[in-house]
Amino acid sequence: MGVQRHTVPLFGQDPVVRMAVLNHRESRLLRLQVDSGHEIGEPLVVGAQDIESSRPAPVYTGCGVGGIPGGDEPPVQLGGRGEGHVALGGGSSLAGPLTYPAIGRKGTGRTTISQERNEDMGKKRLFSGMQPSGEAHLGNYLGALRPWVGLQDEYDCIFCIVDDHAITAGGDPSQMPRHVLDLAVSYLAVGLDPEKSIIFVQSDVPEHTELAWLFNAVTPVGDLERMTQYKDKSQRFESVPAGILNYPILQAADILLYRAEMVPVGEDQRQHLELTRDIARKWNAAYGRELFPEPEAYIGKEVGRILGLDGESKMSKSLGNTVRILAEPDEVWSRVRTAVTDPQRVRRDDPGRPEVCNVFSLHQHFTDDDTIARIDRECRGAEIGCVDCKRILSDNVAEVLAPVRERARELREDPGQIRRILDEGAERAGSIARDTMSRVREGMGLQWRSALEGAAGG
Numbered sequence: 001m002g003v004q005r006h007t008v009p010l011f012g013q014d015p016v017v018r019m020a021v022l023n024h025r026e027s028r029l030l031r032l033q034v035d036s037g038h039e040i041g042e043p044l045v046v047g048a049q050d051i052e053s054s055r056p057a058p059v060y061t062g063c064g065v066g067g068i069p070g071g072d073e074p075p076v077q078l079g080g081r082g083e084g085h086v087a088l089g090g091g092s093s094l095a096g097p098l099t100y101p102a103i104g105r106k107g108t109g110r111t112t113i114s115q116e117r118n119e120d121m122g123k124k125r126l127f128s129g130m131q132p133s134g135e136a137h138l139g140n141y142l143g144a145l146r147p148w149v150g151l152q153d154e155y156d157c158i159f160c161i162v163d164d165h166a167i168t169a170g171g172d173p174s175q176m177p178r179h180v181l182d183l184a185v186s187y188l189a190v191g192l193d194p195e196k197s198i199i200f201v202q203s204d205v206p207e208h209t210e211l212a213w214l215f216n217a218v219t220p221v222g223d224l225e226r227m228t229q230y231k232d233k234s235q236r237f238e239s240v241p242a243g244i245l246n247y248p249i250l251q252a253a254d255i256l257l258y259r260a261e262m263v264p265v266g267e268d269q270r271q272h273l274e275l276t277r278d279i280a281r282k283w284n285a286a287y288g289r290e291l292f293p294e295p296e297a298y299i300g301k302e303v304g305r306i307l308g309l310d311g312e313s314k315m316s317k318s319l320g321n322t323v324r325i326l327a328e329p330d331e332v333w334s335r336v337r338t339a340v341t342d343p344q345r346v347r348r349d350d351p352g353r354p355e356v357c358n359v360f361s362l363h364q365h366f367t368d369d370d371t372i373a374r375i376d377r378e379c380r381g382a383e384i385g386c387v388d389c390k391r392i393l394s395d396n397v398a399e400v401l402a403p404v405r406e407r408a409r410e411l412r413e414d415p416g417q418i419r420r421i422l423d424e425g426a427e428r429a430g431s432i433a434r435d436t437m438s439r440v441r442e443g444m445g446l447q448w449r450s451a452l453e454g455a456a457g458g
């Protein structure tokens with residue numbers, strides 16, 4: 001049985017070593033534990049255990065991090081960033097990053113992995129992201145952020161702030177950093193948890209744009225021109241920027257860089273996910289590798305299209321029809337009171353039609369069932385006025401989001417904490433991204449140095 005060698009990015013200052021490998025031959029997730037070598041410069045010797053059976057994993061012919069027995073790499077300097085190598089038995093590959101003990105920790109002889117992240121548990125990987133245009137609004141919250149929070153236990157989630165995408169919308173570059181920070185606050189305040197999920201900023205991982213470029217090689221222009229969003233957006237330009245056309249390629253790169261299998265998508269993104277699946281299939285076929293999975297749409301509880309306060313268009317910051325999720329109660333009220341209602345209900349004693357009223361739709365997400373039933377009845381009987389109805393909605397929105405506002409306040413008092421979370425997220429995302437790119441470059445003949453060295457040596 002041959003021994004495969006994989007580059008393992010090492011990072012972090014955690015006191016616990018975590019790592020998992022997926023043994024493809026047996027489809028078993030293996031748990032690694034460090035048996036020795038916690039001193040700077042010492043090789044780590046790693047043992048493996050089958051997570052399901054708790055039995056020692058037989059596929060390991062000898063594992064080491066930083067100086068494989070018989071290997072030629074210098075030992076990894078613990079405490080700093082570096083790269084080590086792990087020798088795995090045939091048919092195994094890495095499925096998760098390795099963090100290792102803080103600098104200078106004296107080994108105790110045996111460290112058992114006590115914390116595991118989702119990626120270590122064999123869960124399907126899910127990717128999603130949002131453009132930074134400032135704090136999230138109710139449409140973002142109901143359509144994406146709130147469902148994402150619930151996905152974190154079920155999936156190995158990666159949540160990205162997609163600033164590379166945002167540049168295609170134009171806007172003032174000087175505002176971008178603030179918008180990134182504001183969206184990060186929104187992500188964290190609603191309950192995206194960096195202990196469960198990878199949360200990071202797209203431009204911190206340049207492999208996104210590199211992979212997008214390489215995907216140009218397998219993406220027909222005709223496929224891009226057929227995208228409905230391209231047709232819509234391109235109408236707004238006299239001269240259409242190439243980024244508008246290529247936008248879905250970058251989306252494909254976002255997803256496939258992490259070999260994500262699930263993507264939560266709204267109706268308006270389904271076509272782009274289909275293109276991502278096509279790109280994965282075409283790349284695998286063109287370069288003779290089964291590297292990329294064809295990601296599937298995650299279909300969650302249907303929340304429908306969240307219309308803005310104008311009652312006509314999707315809630316969108318650019319249309320000015322939003323309510324910020326971090327707005328104080330007074331601001332929520334000043335926004336909600338402007339909401340368009342049933343256009344036929346001109347006077348208070350006109351009977352209303354809740355089924356055509358967007359205020360009533362919003363009640364479905366924030367108001368209890370009994371009150372909704374009462375509003376439905378009293379609206380039809382002209383017993384409740386629209387102002388009172390909006391006041392109930394406004395109070396409920398403010399109350400439901402009170403813990404989110406509180407958490408956001410705490411986060412803003414400690415911007416360093418946000419920075420650390422995004423830094424760690426970028427490191428974890430980058431570790432997966434570098435592994436994917438190494439395989440992509442190899443597949444596409446872009447690792448000329450190592451290829452030539454290999455040929456000369458072999």
Ligand code: SF4
Pocket residue numbers: 341342345352353354357358359360375379380384385386387389390
């Ligand atoms: S009472 Fe409420 S549900 Fe009825 S039309 Fe007015 S705002 Fe809409």
